[in-house]
Amino acid sequence: MTIARTLADFASGPVAPDARMQRFVGLSLFDWASVGLAGTGEPVAQAAREMALGGGASHGATLLGGGQAQAAQAALVNGATSHALDYDDTHFGHIGHPSVAVIPAALAIAETRPGEAGDLHAALAVGLEVACRVGAWVGRSHYEAGFHQTGTSGAFGATAAAGRMLRLDPARMAQALCLTATRAAGLKSQFGTMGKPLNAGFAAEVGVTSALLAQAGATSAPDAIEGAQGFGPTHAGSADVSALDGLGDAWVFPNISYKFHACCHGLHAMLEALREIRDEGLNAAEIESVTVRTHPRWLAVCNQPEPTTGLQAKFSYRLTAAMMLSGVDTAALDSYTDATCARSDLRALRDRVRVETDDGLSDSAAEVSVVASGQTHSTRHDILTPIDPALIERRLRDKSATLLGGAEAEALWRSVARIDEAEGVARLMACLGARPGQTLAEDG
Amino acid sequence: MTIARTLADFASGPVAPDARMQRFVGLSLFDWASVGLAGTGEPVAQAAREMALGGGASHGATLLGGGQAQAAQAALVNGATSHALDYDDTHFGHIGHPSVAVIPAALAIAETRPGEAGDLHAALAVGLEVACRVGAWVGRSHYEAGFHQTGTSGAFGATAAAGRMLRLDPARMAQALCLTATRAAGLKSQFGTMGKPLNAGFAAEVGVTSALLAQAGATSAPDAIEGAQGFGPTHAGSADVSALDGLGDAWVFPNISYKFHACCHGLHAMLEALREIRDEGLNAAEIESVTVRTHPRWLAVCNQPEPTTGLQAKFSYRLTAAMMLSGVDTAALDSYTDATCARSDLRALRDRVRVETDDGLSDSAAEVSVVASGQTHSTRHDILTPIDPALIERRLRDKSATLLGGAEAEALWRSVARIDEAEGVARLMACLGARPGQTLAEDG
Numbered sequence: 001m002t003i004a005r006t007l008a009d010f011a012s013g014p015v016a017p018d019a020r021m022q023r024f025v026g027l028s029l030f031d032w033a034s035v036g037l038a039g040t041g042e043p044v045a046q047a048a049r050e051m052a053l054g055g056g057a058s059h060g061a062t063l064l065g066g067g068q069a070q071a072a073q074a075a076l077v078n079g080a081t082s083h084a085l086d087y088d089d090t091h092f093g094h095i096g097h098p099s100v101a102v103i104p105a106a107l108a109i110a111e112t113r114p115g116e117a118g119d120l121h122a123a124l125a126v127g128l129e130v131a132c133r134v135g136a137w138v139g140r141s142h143y144e145a146g147f148h149q150t151g152t153s154g155a156f157g158a159t160a161a162a163g164r165m166l167r168l169d170p171a172r173m174a175q176a177l178c179l180t181a182t183r184a185a186g187l188k189s190q191f192g193t194m195g196k197p198l199n200a201g202f203a204a205e206v207g208v209t210s211a212l213l214a215q216a217g218a219t220s221a222p223d224a225i226e227g228a229q230g231f232g233p234t235h236a237g238s239a240d241v242s243a244l245d246g247l248g249d250a251w252v253f254p255n256i257s258y259k260f261h262a263c264c265h266g267l268h269a270m271l272e273a274l275r276e277i278r279d280e281g282l283n284a285a286e287i288e289s290v291t292v293r294t295h296p297r298w299l300a301v302c303n304q305p306e307p308t309t310g311l312q313a314k315f316s317y318r319l320t321a322a323m324m325l326s327g328v329d330t331a332a333l334d335s336y337t338d339a340t341c342a343r344s345d346l347r348a349l350r351d352r353v354r355v356e357t358d359d360g361l362s363d364s365a366a367e368v369s370v371v372a373s374g375q376t377h378s379t380r381h382d383i384l385t386p387i388d389p390a391l392i393e394r395r396l397r398d399k400s401a402t403l404l405g406g407a408e409a410e411a412l413w414r415s416v417a418r419i420d421e422a423e424g425v426a427r428l429m430a431c432l433g434a435r436p437g438q439t440l441a442e443d444g
Numbered sequence: 445m446t447i448a449r450t451l452a453d454f455a456s457g458p459v460a461p462d463a464r465m466q467r468f469v470g471l472s473l474f475d476w477a478s479v480g481l482a483g484t485g486e487p488v489a490q491a492a493r494e495m496a497l498g499g500g501a502s503h504g505a506t507l508l509g510g511g512q513a514q515a516a517q518a519a520l521v522n523g524a525t526s527h528a529l530d531y532d533d534t535h536f537g538h539i540g541h542p543s544v545a546v547i548p549a550a551l552a553i554a555e556t557r558p559g560e561a562g563d564l565h566a567a568l569a570v571g572l573e574v575a576c577r578v579g580a581w582v583g584r585s586h587y588e589a590g591f592h593q594t595g596t597s598g599a600f601g602a603t604a605a606a607g608r609m610l611r612l613d614p615a616r617m618a619q620a621l622c623l624t625a626t627r628a629a630g631l632k633s634q635f636g637t638m639g640k641p642l643n644a645g646f647a648a649e650v651g652v653t654s655a656l657l658a659q660a661g662a663t664s665a666p667d668a669i670e671g672a673q674g675f676g677p678t679h680a681g682s683a684d685v686s687a688l689d690g691l692g693d694a695w696v697f698p699n700i701s702y703k704f705h706a707c708c709h710g711l712h713a714m715l716e717a718l719r720e721i722r723d724e725g726l727n728a729a730e731i732e733s734v735t736v737r738t739h740p741r742w743l744a745v746c747n748q749p750e751p752t753t754g755l756q757a758k759f760s761y762r763l764t765a766a767m768m769l770s771g772v773d774t775a776a777l778d779s780y781t782d783a784t785c786a787r788s789d790l791r792a793l794r795d796r797v798r799v800e801t802d803d804g805l806s807d808s809a810a811e812v813s814v815v816a817s818g819q820t821h822s823t824r825h826d827i828l829t830p831i832d833p834a835l836i837e838r839r840l841r842d843k844s845a846t847l848l849g850g851a852e853a854e855a856l857w858r859s860v861a862r863i864d865e866a867e868g869v870a871r872l873m874a875c876l877g878a879r880p881g882q883t884l885a886e887d888g
Contacts, residue, residue, distance in 0.1 A: 047657055047660040047661045047662040048657065048660070048662070050660035051653070051656040051660045051662070054656065054660065069514075070517065072517065073514065151626070179642065182629065182631045182642070182643060182646070183629050183630075185628070185629040186626055186627075187626045187678060189626075189668060189671060189672060189673040189674050190626050190665050190668065193664045193665050194662050195622070195663075195665055198623065198626070198662065198664070202626070202627055209495070209520070212498065213491055213642070215495075216490075216491040216494035216498065217487065217490070217494070218491040218495070218638050219638050219639075220634055221633050221634050221639055224631065224633060224634065228633060229590030229631060229632055230631065231631065234589060234591065234631060
């Protein structure tokens with residue numbers, strides 16, 4: 001059986017009820033919508049929206065930030081917009097960000113084909129799962145060669161989600177995935193530019209287009225994913241077949257990590273550990289020293305020792321440690337400013353933070369020691385350690401309230417909870433498209 | 445200077461008047477339109493059109509075969525449709541088919557942005573040139589690794605053409621090309637499936653989208669084509685800098701080859717040589733033997749010795765030789781049928797054709813010897829030998845008349861000739877979109 005057919009049988013087949021999976025779909029959808037709405041003012045979001053709205057009259061699917069476009073274009077805009085802040089979810093097995101490619105594709109079909117649309121929860125579940133499975137199948141070798149799984153395996157996940165919304169049978173679903181094999185793209189060399197969030201949008205667009213083409217009868221090479229000169233072999237794929245083990249029986253996507261801090265993911269394990277110590281009631285003024293131990297690979301990524309700009313602050317162990325211990329809200333976008341970098345109390349504490357490396361640590365873990373009033377407080381945190389979903393929910397709702405305001409976050413939460421009701425998609429899209437006080441005219 | 449900026453300075457800069465270049469742009473546009481209109485009934489064309497027309501109300505750009513869609517979708521449909529018959533032009537330096545990616549992108553912008561549209565001839569010229577230059581820059585290693593230049597370097601050409609139609613300045617043009625670097629895709633493993641023509645359509649879509657995004661202010665990595673883990677390095681590019689020699693001074697795209705026979709390109713040199721001998725007035729019934737000498741690489745491609753189906757006929761030296769010498773029109777699609785394969789006179793002549801290989805021959809050349817009534821007629825033909833453009837024009841007009849009918853071919857020729865007049869694009873698009881007697885309802 002080909003890889004495409006294996007994935008298609010899963011993506012078009014019965015999805016067993018699984019409470020944990022269902023809950024994580026809802027959490028990802030809510031978090032995706034929160035960071036998407038928060039990203040609509042970013043330059044890449046504005047450029048994508050202008051592209052979609054400028055090409056002549058077109059409607060059907062709602063754009064984050066307002067306006068409507070044809071389904072594939074809306075998927076592109078919403079994928080790029082939701083990845084603009086780099087604040088969306090991450091899956092370490094996938095080596096990328098599954099939701100920003102998958103969710104916009106499913107929503108664009110749900111909204112433009114309401115008559116034929118399948119169950120949105122199931123479509124998102126299979127889409128997120130396929131993105132993670134394909135990401136692991138192409139694996140580390142693919143990433144190291146320069147490919148950006150968010151764009152590449154994301155396109156396969158987006159295709160599965162869009163295809164399930166269209167109720168494609170397994171044969172057509174396999175065709176859709178094989179069409180995606182000749183388009184899936186995205187380079188890591190775009191990191192640090194608008195090309196990174198756009199890679200997510202392009203993946204979402206590919207998903208919509210491949211699914212609609214397959215629905216209309218387009219066909220392609222059946223072994224286009226793994227065959228000779230197929231997608232994997234031409235894109236440095238590791239072809240790790242164990243990545244597909246248990247597909248359909250066990251879900252891997254709920255091992256997803258949400259960002260609770262608006263900065264580089266390399267800082268999060270430290271911030272969570274420090275948060276625990278801070279919540280013991282430590283007074284920042286009494287802190288004598290802080291020691292952070294982290295995997296050496298992060299030093300080249302996020303160890304700006306004395307940041308002076310908001311952007312540098314997002315990549316600084318020392319400053320964000322000081323922010324966390326001083327009660328600055330690290331979930332808020334506007335905490336990362338030049339002014340924060342210049343605050344004398346933060347700079348003083350920052351200078352008492354020492355960063356050490358330990359290659360015995362996993363790159364998802366950090367150990368911290370804080371000496372205050374002669375006492376040493378030590379703990380460690382691994383962001384891959386499963387957290388109680390109820391706790392994740394509370395923190396994502398707090399994050400959303402920080403980003404959007406409490407009332408908007410609450411309205412969004414309610415609309416996500418009711419997504420499977422009649423008019424559920426329309427209600428959600430109304431939330432996403434109508435941001436109070438923000439219109440394209442103002443943005444442009 | 446980056447590759448993107450080098451290409452952008454050319455594509456956005458002044459285009460010196462060059463009569464030969466201008467003439468070949470016109471010939472390619474005319475041939476593209478002819479094979480595009482002839483391809484609208486193909487299953488891949490119907491699927492692409494259904495995809496574009498089914499996604500909700502949308503208009504602006506004309507689809508080959510009728511209907512309108514948003515610009516990027518129209519480019520996709522028209523690219524796939526025009527490559528559906530595999531009857532479009534080829535450029536051996538590019539290692540692919542430039543027109544099917546470039547022309548649909550330029551037309552979609554010309555039609556949807558009439559107010560800002562630049563000169564179509566110049567846009568097509570720079571687009572075709574960029575496709576050929578990038579195709580040669582990634583080179584044979586890229587093709588051998590499994591990539592389909594029609595899709596990959598075609599996307600860069602489409603971007604240059606669409607960007608010039610939008611009058612992008614060199615800085616924005618370079619951004620557009622660098623956005624294309626993270627999307628340019630297309631696998632040769634799709635050959636023999638609808639994925640092959642779709643690769644052309646996808647490339648055209650990328651061109652439109654990248655150009656519109658850059659116009660709207662999207663930016664990307666400046667060395668995204670040749671830099672570390674850029675497009676070339678991640679896609680087995682040969683990085684042959686000589687491929688850019690003389691850019692802007694000398695045009696390479698006019699070395700383009702047109703197909704005058706509706707069959708595999710490997711047969712064309714033989715058919716042209718036999719045509720010359722046939723036109724000396726040879727009587728097929730008097731032919732005793734035919735010897736064809738060709739490069740050995742073609743034997744695995746197009747040497748079906750005793751074809752029985754129309755598709756096999758398109759890959760048969762022996763049968764197409766018999767067809768040519770018997771006066772069957774090898775330019776007509778409906779000459780390649782099961783019935784043709786079964787004709788006893790053709791089979792008898794076919795069995796007197798012998799195919800020999802000679803690795804001293806170029807793979808674009810063939811030598812033929814025909815013995816008739818005791819006399820030997822020998823000649824050779826190389827399809828890369830430049831032909832008088834006036835002769836190309838006559839043969840393309842004959843080909844168009846064969847495909848579309850004389851009146852339609854004539855109307856199309858006139859509309860292409862007047863493309864730079866006011867309303868020229870609108871007139872051409874009316875020709876392309878309104879095929880008498882064919883509506884989507886009939887196709888679907």
